[in-house]
Amino acid sequence: xxxxxxxxxxxxxxxxxxxxxxxxxxxxxxxxxxxxxxxxxxxxxxxxxxxxxxxxxxxxxxxxxxxxxxxxxxxxxxxxxxxxxxxxxxxxxxxxxxxxxxxxxxxxxxxxxxxxxxxxxxxxxxxxxxxx
Amino acid sequence: xxxxxxxxxxxxxxxxxxxxxxxxxxxxxxxxxxxxxxxxxxxxxxxxxxxxxxxxxxxxxxxxxxxxxxxxxxxxxxxxxxxxxxxxxxxxxxxxxxxxxxxxxxxxxxxxxxxxxxxxxxxxxxxxxxxx
Numbered sequence: 001x002x003x004x005x006x007x008x009x010x011x012x013x014x015x016x017x018x019x020x021x022x023x024x025x026x027x028x029x030x031x032x033x034x035x036x037x038x039x040x041x042x043x044x045x046x047x048x049x050x051x052x053x054x055x056x057x058x059x060x061x062x063x064x065x066x067x068x069x070x071x072x073x074x075x076x077x078x079x080x081x082x083x084x085x086x087x088x089x090x091x092x093x094x095x096x097x098x099x100x101x102x103x104x105x106x107x108x109x110x111x112x113x114x115x116x117x118x119x120x121x122x123x124x125x126x127x128x129x130x131x132x
Numbered sequence: 133x134x135x136x137x138x139x140x141x142x143x144x145x146x147x148x149x150x151x152x153x154x155x156x157x158x159x160x161x162x163x164x165x166x167x168x169x170x171x172x173x174x175x176x177x178x179x180x181x182x183x184x185x186x187x188x189x190x191x192x193x194x195x196x197x198x199x200x201x202x203x204x205x206x207x208x209x210x211x212x213x214x215x216x217x218x219x220x221x222x223x224x225x226x227x228x229x230x231x232x233x234x235x236x237x238x239x240x241x242x243x244x245x246x247x248x249x250x251x252x253x254x255x256x257x258x259x260x261x262x263x264x
Contacts, residue, residue: 025260073255078208122145123208
């Protein structure tokens with residue numbers, strides 16, 4: 001693992017009401033996707049750099065994102081780090097004593113993802129995302 | 133402005149107790165600095181990608197970071213976007229109707245920075261940082 005930030009996840013009530021500020025800062029709309037398994041609509045924003053922003057809006061009140069919004073309000077949600085081999089990365093995390101949140105699964109853009117629970121990482125929800 | 137994420141700021145109680153997980157993910161210690169004007173100790177972590185992580189620890193209870201930690205606990209604190217000309221970027225933000233949090237000032241690494249207030253940006257504290 002070589003220290004690359006893939007994207008920063010941002011929890012919002014409504015994606016379309018959030019775009020202006022990022023557009024002004026040079027981020028453009030990229031892929032948009034509904035991830036039914038997570039109960040979210042996701043819009044990636046990208047610019048000249050490799051790190052994207054991912055705006056996340058809940059699809060329904062039962063989603064964990066909706067619970068996050070009720071509890072903490074809109075704001076930064078997670079940071080996603082690239083890994084080459086997700087199974088190896090999860091094993092390494094578990095060997096370090098970190099607690100994973102759920103199993104390896106398919107996330108946005110069809111990529112394999114896994115999450116380190118915030119209680120294991122000083123309050124930060126870390127997504128591991130398998131990417132070249 | 134061309135859409136580059138400079139770094140992601142993470143608020144922690146103690147930097148040294150937070151390093152293991154990021155080290156495992158491929159991030160190494162880079163610059164470390166005490167920013168007296170903000171009441172923080174900052175440690176940048178970097179890897180193969182251009183986006184860094186900035187671990188932030190309060191120097192004293194009166195700092196805004198200490199208030200953030202009391203209110204919300206440890207976790208993601210801000211996202212920093214690169215701009216080429218900070219004065220022009222702040223003017224553009226103000227023309228869009230965004231509220232800035234304080235004036236342009238010198239932040240970590242001697243760079244000029246300014247902050248968009250979270251209430252203007254869907255709960256996200258956005259740092260603008262002047263960098264090439």
